Amino acid sequence: EDQVTQSPEALRLQEGESSSLNCSYTVSGLRGLFWYRQDPGKGPEFLFTLYSAGEEKEKERLKATLTKKESFLHITAPKPEDSATYLCAVREGTDKLIFGTGTRLQVFP
């Protein structure tokens, strides 16, 4: 059965303190790994899609990387406005996403 596991569950950072979030997955035939940001009470906001091992994508302070078994979301010099829950998902079978439980990030000034 396809699975997505995210760690840590929660992360507290000081503003400017860089770190990484992990997403490990088991899926038969990866057809895309997705990163989303979700603010409280809102729907997930799309960040990146990665398709093959070695692929990297960047957006402002965020950089996503992919290996055959896991993906990392690197946050460089975070700001308080980066505080959110970050969700990882894999595209499985026909056309549905299997999500992890997310990493709740808090960045303090």
Add this chain to the structure above:
Amino acid sequence: DTGVSQDPRHKITKRGQNVTFRCDPISEHNRLYWYRQTLGQGPEFLTYFQNEAQLEKSRLLSDRFSAERPKGSFSTLEIQRTEQGDSAMYLCASSSSGGAGWTGGNYGYTFGSGTRLTVV
């Protein structure tokens, strides 16, 4: 385009009542998805449509749940005889791509803000 719209934003209902939610996808998107999210969890897939055809339903979707997309545009999700366990955020998403040909690029599914259902 204002993105994916969901209505209502919040719904409080008594156990046993029926509720219906509406989703308006991005106009040029042909695929529409419903997910459910409970507190502290990631979204769980419920069902999806390509145009008006319902292509897949999750095993989690009991007979009390039904979804329609009659004209291939907006969709409705109805829950009959609601139970307290149905309390969750119901999310709709849409995409313009799908299937085996969807590779490369930075395509993603666009989610709405969700409908928060509370069953009391």
